[in-house]
Amino acid sequence: MSEKITIYDIAKKLNITAATVSRALNNNPKIKESTRDLVIKTAASMNYKQNKLALALKSGRSNNIGVIVPRIDSNFFASVIRGIEEELQPHGYQVIICQTHEDLKRESENLYTLIDAQVDGILMSVTAVSTENDGAFHNVLEKNVPLIFFDRSKHIDGVSSVTINDFKGGYIATKHLISEGCKYIAHLSGDQSLEIFKNRFLGYKQALLDSGMPFKEEYVVPVKSSVEAGKDAVNILLQLETPPDAIFSSSDFAALGAIQELKERNISIPKEFCVAGFSNEPFTKFMELSITSVDQSPLEMGKMSARVFLEQVDKTDTIKIEKKVVLAPELHIRKSSSRTNF
Amino acid sequence: MSEKITIYDIAKKLNITAATVSRALNNNPKIKESTRDLVIKTAASMNYKQNKLALALKSGRSNNIGVIVPRIDSNFFASVIRGIEEELQPHGYQVIICQTHEDLKRESENLYTLIDAQVDGILMSVTAVSTENDGAFHNVLEKNVPLIFFDRSKHIDGVSSVTINDFKGGYIATKHLISEGCKYIAHLSGDQSLEIFKNRFLGYKQALLDSGMPFKEEYVVPVKSSVEAGKDAVNILLQLETPPDAIFSSSDFAALGAIQELKERNISIPKEFCVAGFSNEPFTKFMELSITSVDQSPLEMGKMSARVFLEQVDKTDTIKIEKKVVLAPELHIRKSSSRTNF
DNA sequence: AACTGTTATGTAATCGATTACACGAAAATA
DNA sequence: TATTTTCGTGTAATCGATTACATAACAGTT
Numbered sequence: 032m033s034e035k036i037t038i039y040d041i042a043k044k045l046n047i048t049a050a051t052v053s054r055a056l057n058n059n060p061k062i063k064e065s066t067r068d069l070v071i072k073t074a075a076s077m078n079y080k081q082n083k084l085a086l087a088l089k090s091g092r093s094n095n096i097g098v099i100v101p102r103i104d105s106n107f108f109a110s111v112i113r114g115i116e117e118e119l120q121p122h123g124y125q126v127i128i129c130q131t132h133e134d135l136k137r138e139s140e141n142l143y144t145l146i147d148a149q150v151d152g153i154l155m156s157v158t159a160v161s162t163e164n165d166g167a168f169h170n171v172l173e174k175n176v177p178l179i180f181f182d183r184s185k186h187i188d189g190v191s192s193v194t195i196n197d198f199k200g201g202y203i204a205t206k207h208l209i210s211e212g213c214k215y216i217a218h219l220s221g222d223q224s225l226e227i228f229k230n231r232f233l234g235y236k237q238a239l240l241d242s243g244m245p246f247k248e249e250y251v252v253p254v255k256s257s258v259e260a261g262k263d264a265v266n267i268l269l270q271l272e273t274p275p276d277a278i279f280s281s282s283d284f285a286a287l288g289a290i291q292e293l294k295e296r297n298i299s300i301p302k303e304f305c306v307a308g309f310s311n312e313p314f315t316k317f318m319e320l321s322i323t324s325v326d327q328s329p330l331e332m333g334k335m336s337a338r339v340f341l342e343q344v345d346k347t348d349t350i351k352i353e354k355k356v357v358l359a360p361e362l363h364i365r366k367s368s369s370r371t372n373f
Numbered sequence: 374m375s376e377k378i379t380i381y382d383i384a385k386k387l388n389i390t391a392a393t394v395s396r397a398l399n400n401n402p403k404i405k406e407s408t409r410d411l412v413i414k415t416a417a418s419m420n421y422k423q424n425k426l427a428l429a430l431k432s433g434r435s436n437n438i439g440v441i442v443p444r445i446d447s448n449f450f451a452s453v454i455r456g457i458e459e460e461l462q463p464h465g466y467q468v469i470i471c472q473t474h475e476d477l478k479r480e481s482e483n484l485y486t487l488i489d490a491q492v493d494g495i496l497m498s499v500t501a502v503s504t505e506n507d508g509a510f511h512n513v514l515e516k517n518v519p520l521i522f523f524d525r526s527k528h529i530d531g532v533s534s535v536t537i538n539d540f541k542g543g544y545i546a547t548k549h550l551i552s553e554g555c556k557y558i559a560h561l562s563g564d565q566s567l568e569i570f571k572n573r574f575l576g577y578k579q580a581l582l583d584s585g586m587p588f589k590e591e592y593v594v595p596v597k598s599s600v601e602a603g604k605d606a607v608n609i610l611l612q613l614e615t616p617p618d619a620i621f622s623s624s625d626f627a628a629l630g631a632i633q634e635l636k637e638r639n640i641s642i643p644k645e646f647c648v649a650g651f652s653n654e655p656f657t658k659f660m661e662l663s664i665t666s667v668d669q670s671p672l673e674m675g676k677m678s679a680r681v682f683l684e685q686v687d688k689t690d691t692i693k694i695e696k697k698v699v700l701a702p703e704l705h706i707r708k709s710s711s712r713t714n715f
Numbered sequence: 716a717a718c719t720g721t722t723a724t725g726t727a728a729t730c731g732a733t734t735a736c737a738c739g740a741a742a743a744t745a
Numbered sequence: 746t747a748t749t750t751t752c753g754t755g756t757a758a759t760c761g762a763t764t765a766c767a768t769a770a771c772a773g774t775t
Contacts, residue, residue: 716775717774717775718773718774718775719772719774719775720771720773720774721770721771721772721773722769722770722771722772723768723769723770723771724767724769724770725766725767725768725769726766726767727764727765727766727767728763728764728765728766729762729764729765730761730762730763731760732759732760733758733759733760734757734758734759735756735757735758735759736755736756736757736758737754737755737756737757738753738754738755738756739752739753739754739755740751740752740753740754741750741751741752741753742749742750742751742752743748743749743750743751744747744749744750745746745747745748745749
């Protein structure tokens, strides 16, 4: 087994002090060139590796950043994380991942754990908007650890965020359904306490109004992001006096459930009924009856969040600048709503 | 902003030494109970948090473990990671994730980076079997950092692994196709240098032989794990003198491509042609024509890998014990191959 | 020769926690 | 009373790297 080589070992071998070795390795200009070369050569030959833990203790920076997401086994979050990773790795940061499983208590625990672990920053998508974890968030800010929200954010002074324009997403999806000739468009909505879902809903509403179509409360059905919820929603909607002829769902999974239920009832898609989802999950494209969906460019979102973080780290001394990056959503039109193109 | 509180701050306040504070906080039995209580109470009131970096430097353990996977935005790997996380978090470990993007150079870099970061262990799925990175692997073992392979493994003495029985997976999938009455079963195979793909192939072959069916080389088409590759494979297979009437694909994505191409050619599934895939990706279940697939229980695989790691960490002094855990695959029979049930 | 300046390196403190060893005081034993 | 134990705490080294400050050696200036 190879003993761990420290700068002291190198120093002893060369009959100089560790300070000189450290300076030589850090390209300190005060070191004679011959000494520097010798040290660097010796370090290489002894297979010296800097101890990052010692460096971290001394500098107070761990070079780890924490990422908190509801769950990792969803294409969206996994892709965001991939984006974060790709952007941060070249800067020497390692990413530590935590999952909340949509549980506020775990969110709080994760925040404390990451601060404990001395991370240099926290990038996260909040689990729900609630005051329950205010203490944990306050703790992060108090420690001056950069905090950045992506996708699902909370309003906290001085905290930056990277989101997509969910309003626009809802708007273009709905407008698209209208342009395909749909007259009665329903909406499967998510947890309205979260900005993202509220905005998707507002975009939907605005698109209706802008097109001179009436907005009806009964066309808005709250759902969880699951296939089952989508089926249930269709069952409710089809019992209405004037059942809808299209659905804009804030979740791809619910959209899928809706489609399954509609097929069950022999309602032809997209001829009689159009459906659009949100998130552009991989399966929406793979289906035989592919599903129209709003893409959130998760990779880009991850990279952007990382960049915002990097900006904030550099200027720790300056006043914190709250930056709100809003990415543009992109509608992927597929068979589930294409009366004309396909 | 809250200044960082150290044990020295507590010591000063109580007019005792940091050593006593440290001992009190660590429940050292030599400390008078009254002192211990006082220290603990004071620490709490001052909002003291142990500096993990200092602890890490002193103990040589970072409480971080590294996970290396080809990519994170695949349901399989994301689920394995989720399993690892769930098992390790309660033990105080944080998970650091690295991606190789199927690139051997990045695999090597990741290994060195993690060792650099002083991780307490590395859990990984290798990118490819090659001697190119032997140096990097050797480096890990030399540093006495526990190394555990999951899913895709390499043969290295003393290194444990957690895999599924891919041979059996291939076997039961093929047997199932045979039982559905398929007579000419083709196989879309993966990179044969990787055990997992080789074993799936061997399982397929054995199932044929056990059923008294001939094994034909021309029925084995190497593919990448992509939709396109699956389409191409079907095009090749259907040009054979005796085209097959079933496919066992080592990849769900290729299976999907095959199905799309078969439909294009108006070949009815499962009536004229049956298809089975591997991995049980979420979309296989969501399709209208759901796809039969072999489940690899990724969550369980992650948890099991974590457990094997925990075992190895505990007994650092004992001789390294190579442990090979093999999980059982499970066939999920769906419409793409169900002539009888549905 | 005396002084100043420059250059290269050494000395020692520091980051925060742990711990082997030492030591004084009190309690137990002879 | 003298001696040994036990108990509770202090002292100081340690983990490995960085860095403010000190200093030695030498060159240049007057």
